[in-house]
Amino acid sequence: MNKIYNPLKKDWSSILKRPTQTVADIEEMVDAIFLEVKNNGDNAINAYTEKFDGVLMKNSSVTQEEIEEAANQVPKELKLAIQQAKRNIEKFHSAQRTAKVSVETSEGVHCWQEKRPIQKVGLYIPGGTAPLFSTILMLAVPANLAGCKEIVLCSPPNKEGKLHPAILYTANLCGVTNIFKVGGVQAIAGMTFGTETIPQVYKIFGPGNQFVTVAKQIATKYGIAIDMPAGPSELLVMADDSANASFVASDLLSQAEHGADSQVILVSTSKKFINEVEREVEEQIKLLPRQEIAEKSIANSKLIYVADKETAVALINEYGPEHYILCVEDESFFLDRTYNAGSVFIGNYTPESAGDYASGTNHTLPTNGFAKQYSGVNLDSFTKAITFQKISQEGIKGIGETIELMAEAEGLFAHKNAVTLRLKSLVGER
Incomplete structure (x- = not known):
């Protein structure tokens, strides 16, 4: 990892730069795929699936038989784990419901606001290097709570033209109405325009690599809303000597293993602690099955020492992390001054993994600094606020x-x- 000591404020933007390509770098390629899908529908989808995923699909729709077969392949213990996570996510997102707001602004002028569901939503579920069935819980659960009528799910197939059994089991459990074995840019384009097979949706949700992120942004040019620009995963940890170096190292690696373009950062007011974490990362990474991916991510990551907590909090708000772990003695100082973060994890026993899976909060969060202006996915993401008035x-x-x-x-x-x-x-x- 790259160690940086007391960086000057003028250098923060370059130090905190994400290791991802910009929209301009890959927009031309994404635009070309979109136009191909718009003009040729399923034929274009199938051609790009063969090109990018290495499998020729005759039919991308998932059948009921495939869903039933998948359910039999998921171990009972994993099913119970998924069900517990679903209950917690339902509980937290159900609590986000807001009542009808009604007021008489002047005598005889009655105004009110009600939330109504977005009728057709599309969910993108990454499945390349890791089948992220947990993301289905994060998207389909609030979509159902909001009352969305049509929930379309796209996820890339494996070399056998199938989806991971846990993806199918979770999608069925959460009430997804249509499941398609389509990934990448072509999946986003399919949900944007609609094809002979894939329905057009009104809003697209879900994380993905930088190509999927750009594709979602391109979708907005064609009148389709998106949840947020949610690209490669990132984590920033703020820790002092009250933190556990082993825990912090494990958290950094938990995000680093997502992908080679993920980024993890440790900010600390203790040089001693930074050195301890670095040693822990070197030891723990050797034990990871996804060591090669994690090592590439770690190469893009930073260990940043700052002299005081005032500088630390300013730097963190400038970065605007997707995930923000706070393990410090003076929690309130940082929490009171946190303005830019997707989701915050507080204390030595609150790993970021908890939010990824089962605590109840949503893990679909703004990346690449968009936490400065975007919220993470929540119940309101699947609704519209309509105002009414009668005079x-x-x-x-x-x-x-x-x-x-x-x-x-x-x-x-x-x-x-x-x-x-x-x-x-x-x-x-x-």
Whole structure:
């Protein structure tokens, strides 16, 4: 890992740069795939699946027989684990429901707001180097709670043209309505335009590599909403001498094993602690089955020493981490000043893995600094807030002149006239 001591503020942006390509670097390729899928539908999808995933698919739809077969292949212990995680995620996201907001803003002017579900949503589930069935829980559970009618799931097939049994089991458990063996840019394009097989959706959710992230951003050019730009995973740990170096090293490696383009950062006010964590990382990484991937990620990662907690918190907010672990003696100082983070994990016994799987919070979070302006996925991500109003005769009398004056001042006389006609009708004028 790269050690950096007391970096100057002018150098923070370069030090904290993510190891990912920009939209401009790969936009041309993604655009070409989108246009191909738009014009040729399933034929284009199948061609790109063969090119990128190495399997020729005759039918990308998952059948009921495949779902039943998969359920028999998932060990009972894993099923119980998935079910417990689902219960916790349901509990936390159910608590996010908000009641109808209703108010009389003036006498006879009644305004209210209600949440309504997005009818058609698409879920992208990575399945390349790791079958992320946990992401189905994070997306399909709130989608169902919100009342989404159509939940479309796409995930890349393996070389045999199949999805991991746990992906199929979890998708079925969570009420996904359509499952397709399609991954990468072509999956996002398929859900954007719709094909002979894949339905078009209104909003696309889910993490992915940098190509999927750019594809989601391209989808917005065609009128499809997305949850957020959620690309390669990242973690920042803030720790001092009160933290456990072994725990911190394990957390850094838990994110590093996601992919070679993941990034992990340790910020500390203790040089001694930084050295301890570095030694722990070197020992623990040797035991990982995904050691080669983790090593590539670790090469992009940083151990940053700063002299005081004021500098630390400023640097952390500048980075805006997707996952933020806080293991310090003075927790309140950092928590009170945390403005930019996707999800925060506090204390020595709160690993980031808990949020990834079973504590109840959502693990679909903004990366690449987008935590400065985006929230992670939550129940409201699957709903729209619609406002309503009903104005009585007394109500239009009370606010009518205000509307007329404002409309006239803006030069919008048809707006004014829509009120004037109503006011005149109430006094018997034509």
